[in-house]
Amino acid sequence: MTKTILDYRAGKPIWCSYCGNYSLLTALYMxxxxxxxxxxxxxxxxxxxxxxxxxxxxxxxxFHSVHGRALPIATGVKEANPALTVLTVxxxxxxxxxxxxxxxxxxxxxxxxxxxxxxxxxxxxxKGQPSPTTPFGVSxxxxxxxxxxxxxxxxxxxLALGAGFVARGYTGNIEKLQGMLKDxxxxxxxxxxxxxxxxxxxxxxxxxxxxxxxxxELPEGHNPEDMAAAMxxxxxxxxxxxxxxxTEERRTYESLLDxxxxxxxxxxxxxxxxxxx
Amino acid sequence: xxxxxxxxxxxxxTAGEGALLMGDILGQALAKLGWDLxxxxxFEAEVRGEKPSFSQIRxxxxxxxxxxxxxxxxxxxxxxxxxxxxxxxxxxxxAIYDGRPMDIFRGEELYEPPLPEGVRRSSVPLEVISxxxxxxxxxxxxxxxxALCKFLGVPPxxxxxxLEGRFSKKGESVVSTNLKAFDIGHDHIFGFAPPFSLGxxxxxxxxxxxxxxxxxxxxxxxxGFFAGYPITPATEVMEYLAKDLPxxxxxxxxxxxxxxxxxxxxxASFAGKRAMTATSGPGLxxxxxxxxxxxVAEVPAIVLDVQRGGPSTGLPTRPEQSDLDLALHGGxxxxxxxxxxxxxxxxxxxxxxxxFGLAEKYQMPVLVLTDQYIGYRRESLDSLKAExxxxxxxxxxxxxxxxxxxRYQVTENGISPLSVPxxxxxxxxxxxxxxxxxxxxxxxxxxxRAMSAKRFRKLDSARAEKWFSRFGASDAEVGVLAxxxxxxxxxxxxxxxCTEGIKVAGFYTVFMSPLPDEEMRGFIGxxxxxxxxxxxxxxxxxxxxxxxxxxxxxxxALTLGGPITAGRILEAIRGGxx
Numbered sequence: 001m002t003k004t005i006l007d008y009r010a011g012k013p014i015w016c017s018y019c020g021n022y023s024l025l026t027a028l029y030m031x032x033x034x035x036x037x038x039x040x041x042x043x044x045x046x047x048x049x050x051x052x053x054x055x056x057x058x059x060x061x062x063f064h065s066v067h068g069r070a071l072p073i074a075t076g077v078k079e080a081n082p083a084l085t086v087l088t089v090x091x092x093x094x095x096x097x098x099x100x101x102x103x104x105x106x107x108x109x110x111x112x113x114x115x116x117x118x119x120x121x122x123x124x125x126x127k128g129q130p131s132p133t134t135p136f137g138v139s140x141x142x143x144x145x146x147x148x149x150x151x152x153x154x155x156x157x158x159l160a161l162g163a164g165f166v167a168r169g170y171t172g173n174i175e176k177l178q179g180m181l182k183d184x185x186x187x188x189x190x191x192x193x194x195x196x197x198x199x200x201x202x203x204x205x206x207x208x209x210x211x212x213x214x215x216x217e218l219p220e221g222h223n224p225e226d227m228a229a230a231m232x233x234x235x236x237x238x239x240x241x242x243x244x245x246x247t248e249e250r251r252t253y254e255s256l257l258d259x260x261x262x263x264x265x266x267x268x269x270x271x272x273x274x275x276x277x
Numbered sequence: 278x279x280x281x282x283x284x285x286x287x288x289x290x291t292a293g294e295g296a297l298l299m300g301d302i303l304g305q306a307l308a309k310l311g312w313d314l315x316x317x318x319x320f321e322a323e324v325r326g327e328k329p330s331f332s333q334i335r336x337x338x339x340x341x342x343x344x345x346x347x348x349x350x351x352x353x354x355x356x357x358x359x360x361x362x363x364x365x366x367x368x369x370x371x372a373i374y375d376g377r378p379m380d381i382f383r384g385e386e387l388y389e390p391p392l393p394e395g396v397r398r399s400s401v402p403l404e405v406i407s408x409x410x411x412x413x414x415x416x417x418x419x420x421x422x423x424a425l426c427k428f429l430g431v432p433p434x435x436x437x438x439x440l441e442g443r444f445s446k447k448g449e450s451v452v453s454t455n456l457k458a459f460d461i462g463h464d465h466i467f468g469f470a471p472p473f474s475l476g477x478x479x480x481x482x483x484x485x486x487x488x489x490x491x492x493x494x495x496x497x498x499x500x501g502f503f504a505g506y507p508i509t510p511a512t513e514v515m516e517y518l519a520k521d522l523p524x525x526x527x528x529x530x531x532x533x534x535x536x537x538x539x540x541x542x543x544x545a546s547f548a549g550k551r552a553m554t555a556t557s558g559p560g561l562x563x564x565x566x567x568x569x570x571x572x573v574a575e576v577p578a579i580v581l582d583v584q585r586g587g588p589s590t591g592l593p594t595r596p597e598q599s600d601l602d603l604a605l606h607g608g609x610x611x612x613x614x615x616x617x618x619x620x621x622x623x624x625x626x627x628x629x630x631x632x633f634g635l636a637e638k639y640q641m642p643v644l645v646l647t648d649q650y651i652g653y654r655r656e657s658l659d660s661l662k663a664e665x666x667x668x669x670x671x672x673x674x675x676x677x678x679x680x681x682x683x684r685y686q687v688t689e690n691g692i693s694p695l696s697v698p699x700x701x702x703x704x705x706x707x708x709x710x711x712x713x714x715x716x717x718x719x720x721x722x723x724x725x726r727a728m729s730a731k732r733f734r735k736l737d738s739a740r741a742e743k744w745f746s747r748f749g750a751s752d753a754e755v756g757v758l759a760x761x762x763x764x765x766x767x768x769x770x771x772x773x774x775c776t777e778g779i780k781v782a783g784f785y786t787v788f789m790s791p792l793p794d795e796e797m798r799g800f801i802g803x804x805x806x807x808x809x810x811x812x813x814x815x816x817x818x819x820x821x822x823x824x825x826x827x828x829x830x831x832x833x834a835l836t837l838g839g840p841i842t843a844g845r846i847l848e849a850i851r852g853g854x855x
Contacts, residue, residue, distance in 0.1 A: 010704070011717070040701050045544070055706050056718070061698035062706035063547055065540070066570050072537035076544020076552070077698070079528050080502050084548065084698055105533040257530075260523045267524030269496050269663040276483045277309075 003036050005029035010059040018208075020171035020197025021051050024118060027174045028058065028087075031181035037085050044087045045074040047094035050125050051118035051197065054089045068099025071106040071115065075253075078111045082254040085185065086112070092119040096132040096152055107161040110189045111253040116181070117154050117192060120199035121206045128202035138205065155234040158192045159227065159246055165191030166230070167244040170215045171198070172208055176242065183244060189252050196240065211240070218243035282338045284473060285345035286429070288421070289331035289362045290354030292321055295418030299352075300332020301655070302443060303422065304484060306435045308657035311479030312336050316655040317344040319839055322509065322593040329358040336475065340656070342621070342765035346844050352425055354403065354417060359390055368395050371472070373424055376400030379408070399424070401465050407458065416458035423462025430474035433463055482657035487625040487647055490661065491555070491581055492517035494629030496525055499667035500579075501550035504530040504541035506560060509593045510649040511583035514555040535560035539567040543576045547707055549697040551633045553579035558587045558600050561607070561644075568642050569608040572732065574707040575685065575693070577636035577643075577671070581629060584648035586838060595838040596650035598761055599813035604644045605790050605821070611729055613736045615643040616790040617744075620764035622656040628787060630663075635742065637671050639735045640695060646789065648812070650762045650840045671695045679703055683714040687727055691734030740791040747800060749782030750775055755850055756804035757783040758797075758830065760818055763810050763841055770846035781850050792825065801826050808833055810846050 008029045015021045032042065042060040046052035048067035055062025061084075065073050074088045095103060095117050106115065122140070123129045129142045130149070138147045158166045165187040169177035177195065184191035196215070198208050216239040222229060230246040286303070290296035297318050304316035313336070320330035335345035347367035353359025353374040366372065372392050377400060378385035392398055401424045407417045419440065426436055437456055444452045485493075492514050495503065503522060505515040519529045528545070532538035538554045545552040556564065561582045571578045584600045586592025604616050615635050619628035625647055632643040674682060674694035684705035686693040693714075696703025710718040711725050749757075749771040759767035764785045771783040784800040786793050801807055801822075807830040809819040816832035823830060833849045835841060 039704065041699055043548070043698050053718075056708075059704055061547075061696075061704060062708075063544065063574075064706055064708040064710065065543070065574075066566050066709055069536060069540045069567070072532065072540030073544035073547075075530070075537075076502070076504065076541035076546075077548045078544075079530065079541070080545035080548035080550040080552070081698065101533060102537055105537070257523075257528055260529075261526060264521070264524035267521050269493065269525070272496070272521055273483065273493060273661050273663055276485050276489070277481045 001036070003033040005033050008032050008039060008059050009057070011057045013057045014053060015050060016201045018200040019050070020120060020199070021054065021118065023171035023174050024051070024116070024177065024195050024197055025054060025057055027169070027171070027178040027181055030174070030178040031185060034178075034182055035185055037185070041083065042085050042087070043077050044089060045070045045077060046089045047091070047099055048125075049091035049094045049123070050120070051089055051091045052094055068094050068097070069102070070094065071099065071102040074113050075106065075109065075111050078113055079254065079257060082112070086114070087185070088113055088115045090115070090117060092117065092121065092133040092154070093123045093131040096154060100132065103157070104161055107158065107163045107190055109253045110164060110250050112189055114181070114184045114191045114193065116195055118195050118197045119154065120197050121203050122199060124199045124202055135205070153234065154192070154194045155245055156231065159231050159234055163192050163246070164189040164248045164250045165244070166246045167192070168194040168196070168240070168242045170196045170211060170242050172211055172215070173242070180244060187247065189250055214240045216241055218245065283335070283341070283345070284337070284349045285333065285335045285347065286350045286352070286425070287331050287333045287348045287362060287365065288352045288354070288425070289329050289358035290418065291327060291358060292323060292330050293325045294354045295415070296330055296354055296358070297332050299418050299422050299425075300334055302436065302439050303425070303431070304334055304655050305439055306431055307334070307336050307475060308482045308484035309435055310431070310475065310477045311482060312475060312657060313338065313340040314657045315341045315344060317650065317840065318653050320594050329361055331358070331362065338478070342768045343843055344840055346842055350425070350428060352421055354421060356388060356390070363390070363392060366393070366396055368393065370396050371428065372396055372398045373421065373428065374398070374400060375403040377402035377405055379404055399466060401462060406461055410461065411454060411458055413454050413458070416455060419455045419458040420462035423459040424466050427463045427466040428471055428473065430471040430476060432476060433459070482659060483661065484655055484657055485622055485661070486513070486653055486655045487622045487651035488513040488583065488653065489517055490622045490626040491629045491645070491647065491652070492521070493661060493663065494626040495553055495633075496522060497626070497663040498630040498633035499551045500553050500633060501527045502542065502545035502552040503527065503554065504532045504538040504545070505554050505556065506532050506535045506538050508535070508557045508560050510585055510652050511555045511557045511560070511581065513652070514581060514583070535563040536567060539564045539578065539580065542578050543567060543571055546577050547698070551637065553581065553633075555581040555583065557583050557585045558591065559589070561600060561603055565603070565608040568614065569610060569612050570709045571642040572612045572614060573709050573711070575640040575695070575732070576707060577640050579629070579632045579636055579643050579645065581645045581647065583652040584646060586836070592838055594649060596648040596762060596840060597812050597836065598648060598763065599817065600646060601789065601813070601817040601821070604646055613733055614641055614790060615639065615736070615739055615788070616646060617643065617787050618646040618761040618789045619651070619787055620761060620785060621651060622654065623658055623661070624787065625651060626661050634667070635739065638692070639739050640671070640692065641735060646761060648762050674703060684716045685712060685714045685728065685731070687714055687731050690738040691731045692738065736791050740794070742788065743793050743796070744788050745784065745786035745793050745796055747782060747784050750780045751782070753780050753782030753803065754805045755779065755781040756800055756807045757781065757846065757850065758800075758807055758809045758818070758822060759783060759785050760789060760811065763812060766841050766843040767810060767846055769843035770850060773843060773847050774850045779850060794825070798826055801828055806831065808849050810835070810841060810849065812837060812841060
């Protein structure tokens with residue numbers, strides 16, 4: 001059945017006016033509608049933070065979990081029932097700070113999960129402390145003498161870790177973002193979409209105005225199967241490129257677990273017990 | 278002499294010498310011969326090291342409840358291992374050791390171990406045979422096993438059959454060398470009738486460890502998903518399930534850490550699978566936050582904690598019962614959970630199996646507390662009943678309830694209907710935030726009060742599930758309250774004390790949460806003094822009993838780095854009798 005974005009709307013978002021999350025939510029609705037995902041077969045898992053409230057605003061079986069742990073929970077959901085469409089929405093603090101360790105392993109496993117990493121460049125819910133994507137030297141309430149930590153680039157990180165689908169979108173361009181989300185959800189295996197989502201309340205650096213001059217489309221003719229080119233574009237500090245950097249089909253975790261079941265052959269419990277006699 | 282019916286054999290060596298393998302094979306043989314036995318391993322965390330390790334078999338004609346008291350036969354694979362264990366020898370025991378030096382012909386003296394008078398001894402030249410005759414130093418333990426089997430009167434055929442099976446993967450020459458080693462050791466003991474005769478006693482029995490029984494219990498309980506992270510002494514559970522669960526259609530994932538392991542379990546459970554993880558103390562600490570999520574979001578989950586010595590990294594290979602506080606109360610906020618503590622190998626099976634039904638029914642985390650002692654120890658059992666159907670599923674929403682579905686509907690027993698992804702109309706968001714009946718985040722005091730009460734009502738409802746036992750004298754004046762792996766020794770101590778004429782009884786409950794309040798109060802009220810033996814420093818169970826039942830028990834809290842003996846509890850009973 002044809003779906004519209006109305007099929008996915010639920011609840012009433014609680015974000016600040018002009019928050020990038022609104023556009024991301026709309027882009028998600030659009031992507032889900034155009035793919036015709038059944039809400040009953042959709043599970044959106046999140047951690048803690050402003051963007052992590054998103055499952056509550058989508059008609060789905062949502063799991064708003066604990067800080068930083070969305071990916072393990074999403075992995076459990078997907079492997080328990082591979083027929084479900086599983087999305088993970090997690091902020092830069094949630095997904096790269098407290099939960100950063102899980103990203104490495106989620107990428108290694110390559111479960112068919114789409115990971116939307118919503119980047120507002122700070123911890124918004126706790127009122128603006130530096131996150132792992134905050135630039136070096138920035139002053140804040142917890143870094144009054146300047147942020148001593150270097151920022152991470154999630155696209156470079158995902159490429160380096162071997163993710164099979166790596167893209168960056170900007171909430172200031174919903175149309176492009178929704179297309180990217182659609183591709184990411186369609187991709188068989190782990191897909192990461194780094195979504196730049198300005199925080200108008202606390203982030204006075206990476207504003208819509210800032211991104212207007214900084215964000216650029218990936219050069220025409222970029223071959224998303226060319227890892228070296230993807231990496232070169234990802235580390236470019238002059239422009240913040242948006243688009244699909246890299247795609248590669250790898251075996252999914254689901255198929256490997258299926259294979260393990262086949263290799264194990266059929267077992268039955270009484271025989272396992274009798275084997276101990 | 279008359280053959281004894283209750284024998285304790287200790288095989289001691291240095292890590293890597295194969296003392297544990299000896300125990301495992303001998304135990305397996307005795308189980309096949311139909312004997313009741315309990316095999317216990319004591320070892321260090323390091324795979325190779327100087328510290329001695331040992332395996333100890335207690336074999337008898339009725340199922341032993343503990344590892345036993347004095348050692349009847351002590352076998353030392355080296356002098357240090359022998360001498361360290363001499364204090365545990367029975368006054369009329371046997372010692373088997375290697376008394377012959379390698380260079381006897383160059384005047385090196387025979388080794389005479391400092392054994393007490395009355396202990397009989399036998400020297401087997403393990404070094405010389407393994408190195409000179411066989412050219413295979415690793416066969417030392419198998420030579421010793423041959424000698425030991427002669428002593429015990431265990432038929433060599435069954436031993437050789439098991440040795441073949443054990444070494445067949447390593448190639449034919451390894452098999453034949455080991456068989457030869459066994460024969461040489463066996464033939465070395467001669468000139469007297471074997472003091473014991475452990476021939477065929479009955480039908481072959483199962484030879485099962487607590488960890489294995491837990492893994493089988495999981496399968497029998499309908500586990501469809503397991504995620505875990507390697508940690509001593511719980512890793513075996515994941516290893517067994519990794520091998521067998523996929524063949525039952527299930528999934529096993531090795532996670533990147535324990536937080537992720539329980540996270541995956543919650544995700545899988547949310548998606549409709551019966552899901553479990555297994556860990557030990559440090560892992561349980563890491564899981565605390567996820568356990569709170571499981572409680573508040575009401576997602577069923579099973580956590581098996583094979584306890585080891587703590588705190589921090591602690592004593593990774595030693596049993597302790599010091600995770601009780603964490604298991605019962607760990608985590609921020611008002612959290613509850615069902616906690617089961619099986620007391621022997623068979624109960625490991627039943628506890629883990631039934632934990633799934635409990636988690637599904639009450640939609641909360643269920644912790645199963647075992648420890649290194651029951652996790653690693655092997656017992657011979659007649660059977661494990663896995664045929665019973667998996668029961669007590671989730672309360673599913675009715676068609677009526679799916680209209681304006683309330684995931685967290687406030688009910689009398691606290692249990693609300695739970696939908697599963699893929700089901701039309703059952704939409705909800707599981708959240709760790711306090712929430713309304715619909716699952717919407719809400720911080721109103723009234724909602725928080727109602728929801729806290731609803732969640733704890735489930736725990737109260739679970740009090741109807743009982744699993745406890747009273748043993749000993751019916752007119753007891755002294756009561757022993759034990760839990761977990763200490764119960765076996767407590768049962769034996771109570772029996773011994775009764776034989777001495779002391780009026781004593783024991784009580785244990787597998788449900789550590791919720792406690793069987795009424796029955797425990799009855800037991801406590803029926804005696805004049807309560808003794809609580811447990812393996813920890815602060816007397817965690819004694820504190821719980823004091824707080825809940827307003828009594829002052831005698832706390833026998835011991836950090837032994839090993840299991841307690843019945844004798845130690847008996848002393849306390851004697852001291853506490855009136």
